[in-house]
Amino acid sequence: MKTTIEPFWWSLFGAGGTLAALFIPITLIINGLAIPLGWLDAPAYENVLQLARHPLARTYLFLLISLSFYHWAHRFRFTLYDGLQLKHLNLLIAVICYGGATVGTIAAGYTLINL
Amino acid sequence: MAVDSLAGNAAVVAGGEMVTLEVFRYRPEEETEPVYQAYEVPVHKDWVVLDALNHIKDHLDGTLSFRWSCRMGVCGSCGMMVNGDATLTCATFVESLLPGPIRVGPLENFPVVRDLIIEMNDFMEKLESVKPWIIRDEEKSLEDGAYLQTPAQLADFKQFSMCINCLLCYAACPVYGLEPSFTGPAVIALAQRYNLDSRDQGAGERNAILNTDEGIWQCTLVGECSVVCPKDVDPAAAIQRYKVSSTLQWYQKLLMPWSGK
Numbered sequence: 001m002k003t004t005i006e007p008f009w010w011s012l013f014g015a016g017g018t019l020a021a022l023f024i025p026i027t028l029i030i031n032g033l034a035i036p037l038g039w040l041d042a043p044a045y046e047n048v049l050q051l052a053r054h055p056l057a058r059t060y061l062f063l064l065i066s067l068s069f070y071h072w073a074h075r076f077r078f079t080l081y082d083g084l085q086l087k088h089l090n091l092l093i094a095v096i097c098y099g100g101a102t103v104g105t106i107a108a109g110y111t112l113i114n115l
Numbered sequence: 116m117a118v119d120s121l122a123g124n125a126a127v128v129a130g131g132e133m134v135t136l137e138v139f140r141y142r143p144e145e146e147t148e149p150v151y152q153a154y155e156v157p158v159h160k161d162w163v164v165l166d167a168l169n170h171i172k173d174h175l176d177g178t179l180s181f182r183w184s185c186r187m188g189v190c191g192s193c194g195m196m197v198n199g200d201a202t203l204t205c206a207t208f209v210e211s212l213l214p215g216p217i218r219v220g221p222l223e224n225f226p227v228v229r230d231l232i233i234e235m236n237d238f239m240e241k242l243e244s245v246k247p248w249i250i251r252d253e254e255k256s257l258e259d260g261a262y263l264q265t266p267a268q269l270a271d272f273k274q275f276s277m278c279i280n281c282l283l284c285y286a287a288c289p290v291y292g293l294e295p296s297f298t299g300p301a302v303i304a305l306a307q308r309y310n311l312d313s314r315d316q317g318a319g320e321r322n323a324i325l326n327t328d329e330g331i332w333q334c335t336l337v338g339e340c341s342v343v344c345p346k347d348v349d350p351a352a353a354i355q356r357y358k359v360s361s362t363l364q365w366y367q368k369l370l371m372p373w374s375g376k
Binding site for chain 2: 004085087
């Protein structure tokens with residue numbers, strides 16, 4: 001039987017899509033609308049930093065950022081592959097897309113560890 | 116005007132109204148490039164596009180070739196592109212397409228044999244490759260009786276068994292248009308029809324064909340297959356469910372390589 005790696009990429013894509021659809025709107029509404037428009041009092045910088053340093057918050061942010069990157073990578077790969085019909089560049093496209101998501105994941109991990 | 120015999124007692128709408136059908140013609144012995152030919156057809160309230168094509172065949176131009184059989188959405192042989200949409204011509208009313216012209220072509224993504232007739236060997240080969248029949252490790256003998264099934268077990272696969280092989284989903288699928296190697300919606304849905312059948316034990320054999328880049332993983336969930344399906348089979352859902360189960364198997368094999376299969 002031919003083995004395929006697609007289930008792996010697809011599971012990251014699916015998990016990223018689910019997480020992003022559920023939590024990014026919440027994050028955007030709180031930080032992008034509610035606080036700037038004064039619906040909520042702006043929390044002190046130290047308090048937000050302390051919250052972000054909590055192991056659960058770090059894990060949450062890491063998964064949200066990393067899996068969203070992989071979600072983008074998978075979708076963008078097929079956008080280039082099918083949409084722009086760059087079939088002959090399949091390997092290069094995959095390396096750029098998933099490689100980009102991996103770089104983003106490492107950067108997110110590095111930033112969160114050193115927070 | 117006389118009521119057409121084909122349509123039985125069909126009533127003519129708005130006395131003598133006519134509509135133009137632009138029909139795809141390809142006669143390989145006569146022309147190298149296909150052309151659209153216009154025909155004026157009377158409008159009847161209860162005529163579908165297939166009735167209009169039969170009117171052309173019987174009264175205007177006997178050389179027009181197309182497939183049809185049951186006229187009631189069961190046989191799956193009259194699928195064509197009508198104004199760019201993959202549809203069963205026996206289920207598409209002329210009245211809903213007025214004032215016209217109505218453009219009728221062969222199903223997209225398939226080679227054309229003649230006029231509105233496509234060549235479906237690719238589909239038939241793919242269908243056979245996924246073994247769309249009940250596979251048993253060991254057949255029960257006749258004395259042991261029938262394989263019993265509960266209504267809930269029947270409900271698991273019944274939806275996917277409604278497929279009439281009309282190929283509208285292949286004509287609507289942009290991935291199949293780009294990648295002819297793609298197994299395609301109806302074949303995967305029919306494979307699921309057997310995989311989800313409690314009497315079947317062939318999921319592993321089908322997986323070898325379908326859990327591949329040419330199988331389910333080429334699908335990008337455009338979803339047009341489920342939009343055009345005249346039987347509400349929902350092939351897109353069948354493929355998504357297959358992706359979930361294949362992914363779980365993939366992780367199981369990764370984390371527990373000794374688990375076999």
